[in-house]
Amino acid sequence: MNKLNLLLLPVILLVFFRCGPSEDKIIFPGNLKTYQVSDSLTFNPDWFSAEKKLVVVSKQLYVFSIPFMDIIEEYDKEMPVIIVITREDKDEIIQRLTEYEFPYPFIHDPDGLFIEENQLWKRFGYQEKNTIAPFFMEGDYISEMGLAQISMRQLFRKQLDEFLK
Numbered sequence: 001m002n003k004l005n006l007l008l009l010p011v012i013l014l015v016f017f018r019c020g021p022s023e024d025k026i027i028f029p030g031n032l033k034t035y036q037v038s039d040s041l042t043f044n045p046d047w048f049s050a051e052k053k054l055v056v057v058s059k060q061l062y063v064f065s066i067p068f069m070d071i072i073e074e075y076d077k078e079m080p081v082i083i084v085i086t087r088e089d090k091d092e093i094i095q096r097l098t099e100y101e102f103p104y105p106f107i108h109d110p111d112g113l114f115i116e117e118n119q120l121w122k123r124f125g126y127q128e129k130n131t132i133a134p135f136f137m138e139g140d141y142i143s144e145m146g147l148a149q150i151s152m153r154q155l156f157r158k159q160l161d162e163f164l165k
Helices: 002-018 045-049 069-075 090-099 113-118 153-163
Strands: 033-035 052-058 081-085 106-108 132-138 141-147
Touching (some): 033 090, 069 153, 141 153
Parallel strands (some): 081 106
Antiparallel strands (some): 033 106, 052 132
16 A cells, blocks of 8 residues: 555646646747837847736737837836737738837737637636736746736836836
């Protein structure tokens, strides 16, 4: 009986450790393309491995008309901003983001792979009709800070100050 317990111990430990923070791990599908909106800021693949980053996933483009960019620009030297957009027409995306004077490059995900593979809506308790998920990440994981309140200027600035401490 003792030999059986010794054999089961590594299996139990493996199962126990696999139940840890890996649930909040975010995977960026490698086959998605990035596009630039302006010449002022190019996409840097090192952003994926940055210790602290802001990720904004959007099914629509109206969110980029919300005035949160001026706040992000104060912090973007300390923290990359990764934008994932799931609309199909990349040319329309570039045109609209240019109109909004949105300088950040974006990852084009017309099939919604990023949302699906990371089960973002389920993780955040969203319904499928939701169109945006802005969140903070630490390394490969969703930060304990969770969702970024980009539409609430004072709260968003407070979150950024706290996150980058």
